[in-house]
Each structure stands twice: as structure tokens, then as C-alpha cells.
Amino acid sequence: MASAKPCALCFLLIYISPMALALDDPQIASSLLPSTKPTFHSPRSVPSEGYYSPLSNGGSMLTIVDGTFPPGQGEPFNIIISANSDQAVLVDQETDGGLRNYWLSFEYAGECLGQHAGSQQAANLGDGNGVLNETDEIRYDYNDAQLGTCTETIEGGGHFRYWTQNGPKANSGAIFMASSYELPLTDGHDIVSNGYNLGRDWIIGNITQTNIPTLNLTNSSTYSGTTSYGGYTYSTSVKYVSGLLQNTSVGINHNLTVMTSSSNATDGLVAVLEVKITEKPANSANFLIPFLGWQLPPLLLLLFATILPFIYL
Known part of the structure; x- marks a missing residue:
């Protein structure tokens, strides 16, 4: 059963790679990413x-x-x-x-x-x-x-x-x-x-x-x-x-x-x-650089998906 885990993760990475490729196209990306328009709310009111x-x-x-x-x-x-x-x-x-x-x-x-x-x-x-x-x-x-x-x-x-x-x-x-x-x-x-x-x-x-x-x-x-x-x-x-x-x-x-x-x-x-x-x-302000895995270059995702199974050999 343990040998199936890398393959499952490999499949998952290959599956999401087209999504990462889509984000490289500005026209497609604009339809996938959330709106950046500001949202205005009423003043905060916090009960006890x-x-x-x-x-x-x-x-x-x-x-x-x-x-x-x-x-x-x-x-x-x-x-x-x-x-x-x-x-x-x-x-x-x-x-x-x-x-x-x-x-x-x-x-x-x-x-x-x-x-x-x-x-x-x-x-x-x-x-x-x-x-x-x-x-x-x-x-x-x-x-x-x-x-x-x-x-x-x-x-x-x-x-x-x-x-x-x-x-x-x-x-x-x-x-x-x-x-x-x-x-x-x-x-x-x-x-x-x-x-x-x-x-x-x-x-x-x-x-x-x-x-x-x-x-x-x-x-x-x-x-x-x-x-x-x-x-x-x-x-x-x-x-x-x-x-x-x-x-x-x-x-x-x-x-x-x-x-x-x-x-x-x-x-x-x-x-x-x-x-x-x-x-x-x-x-x-500068200490933390957040991990944005979904913004990794698509080729890197594909490379990772390709070599991952060999890591467990």
C-alpha cells in the first residue's frame, strides 16, 4: 500500500498542472482569480x-x-x-x-x-x-x-x-x-x-x-x-x-x-x-515570505510530478 502513495500524489500534481498553466494566460487567469475590487463594510462592532x-x-x-x-x-x-x-x-x-x-x-x-x-x-x-x-x-x-x-x-x-x-x-x-x-x-x-x-x-x-x-x-x-x-x-x-x-x-x-x-x-x-x-x-514586515505553491512555474510542477516516484525507489 505504501508504494501507491507517491503515484497518487504524482497523479494529483499532473492533474493540477493545467490549472497552473492557465494562470500564465492573462485572459484565462482573470476569469479564475478572485476580484480585486475593494469591498466596503459598515464599521466594526464587536459584542462582548x-x-x-x-x-x-x-x-x-x-x-x-x-x-x-x-x-x-x-x-x-x-x-x-x-x-x-x-x-x-x-x-x-x-x-x-x-x-x-x-x-x-x-x-x-x-x-x-x-x-x-x-x-x-x-x-x-x-x-x-x-x-x-x-x-x-x-x-x-x-x-x-x-x-x-x-x-x-x-x-x-x-x-x-x-x-x-x-x-x-x-x-x-x-x-x-x-x-x-x-x-x-x-x-x-x-x-x-x-x-x-x-x-x-x-x-x-x-x-x-x-x-x-x-x-x-x-x-x-x-x-x-x-x-x-x-x-x-x-x-x-x-x-x-x-x-x-x-x-x-x-x-x-x-x-x-x-x-x-x-x-x-x-x-x-x-x-x-x-x-x-x-x-x-x-x-x-519583511520576515515572512509566504509559500505560494500554486504560483510555482508550471514546468517545475511537471518536473516534480515526473521525478517524485523515483524518490521512493
Whole structure:
């Protein structure tokens, strides 16, 4: 079985190479890349909790997933990065200690060479923006910030989709994350048993270097930890809260296989993270050069895909 892994990764790289070639054509690239037009939001307003409940303004704590059976099932928002965190952490970038650098500090990174390998989900955070597609999907990087998410795509593991609550009716700036733990690609990336609760708690475990007792958590459970990446050190306080999600399997995607005899598909708890930057590099503006794997020259991608199998001979 081990010999199949390089071939699977080789196939994946060959598959995405045409996408990289397309980005070399300005006309094609303009249709693939997101708009760079500025987006204007109402002034930030952060409640004491660090977020607004989507339920208070017509939103939902479940994502919207197409093609579920029965229809209408979703996946739970089980982690929120509080808007009471340092503002630099809430900026969706890898530089200057931003959100993506924070995720790298606990071994989660952007998708394999920047190519999305899963279905899109949508959500309504009750902020006045209505239903929006996910911002991105972030995967466990197996302690390899550059190519580890390619391993996660093939072998499975922890991942999450995220949205920012920044609409005109509830502009907190909080980050809502729908996390889970998935099976390998060959098993269709289905969610493991108790995978929503475990996916949440393995992220919290990475942040706090603690084994989180998933089945024994309550709405008074708290944890804290310190992580570092790119010269930035983050201190994270975690509080589990109830009242946002129901403790249920009803309406949850994959509920028949995710729920167990000891736990519903979602246990009704949301981990709320407050993140502070406690250390910065001396020259933080220039210290970090982010890894943009999806911008590697196409010929280099093809060369890597060609020689990769021989590395394992």
C-alpha cells in the first residue's frame, strides 16, 4: 500500500498542472482569480462575546451542503475565532502574523498547491451578507507547511471551511469555522465516526498541546496554549460554549455514520478562541515570505510530478 502513495500524489500534481498553466494566460487567469475590487463594510462592532449569533438575524450555525440525503443537511460551525482577538490575527493573510500564519502555527495550511479538492459549501452568518460560499478550505499539513496538505487530501485528516462575519447587520469580524476529520480520498472523504466533535477537538489539542476529552466536555471547559510560526508567537484562550448549536444528529450531514452510541453527530458545543500575538519578529514586515505553491512555474510542477516516484525507489 505504501508504494501507491507517491503515484497518487504524482497523479494529483499532473492533474493540477493545467490549472497552473492557465494562470500564465492573462485572459484565462482573470476569469479564475478572485476580484480585486475593494469591498466596503459598515464599521466594526464587536459584542462582548466576540461574535454575533447567526441565529439572531436569520442565519444558521450549519453550513449549506448541496446534494445531501435527505436534502437540507449541513455541517456545524464548531469553532469561532473571537473578534476580541488581536486585529492582526483576523486579517486573512499569511504576512504580519495574520490568520493564515496563525493556522500554520498549529499545523493547518491552505489546500494542496492552491487547488480546491472538495465540494463548495455555503453559509449565512446572519450578518446581512446573505448566503455566501466558503472563503477557503484549510487542511492539516502533517508538519509540512508546503506539501503536507497534499498528504491530507489523499490520506484524510483534519480540515475546516471558514467564513468571516463582516456584513452590514453584524460586522464583528469573527471567523466561523466548520471543522471535521475526514477519511481518505479513496473513501470519498466521508467523515469519521464522531468526526465533527473530534475534528474540533484535535485542532484545540494542537493549539494547547493537550488531549481534549471530547466525551467529557461541558460549557465550562476552558483551555489555553501557545503556538508559533514565522517568528510570531500566539497565545490562545479557548472556552467551550453552548446555546449556539443543538446537541443533535438531526439535520447534520453524514449523521447516520458520524453519530455514535455515546455522542450525537454534534455535541452542541462551540470552541471560542481568543488569540493574542505575544511575540513578533524584529522586522515583521519583511520576515515572512509566504509559500505560494500554486504560483510555482508550471514546468517545475511537471518536473516534480515526473521525478517524485523515483524518490521512493
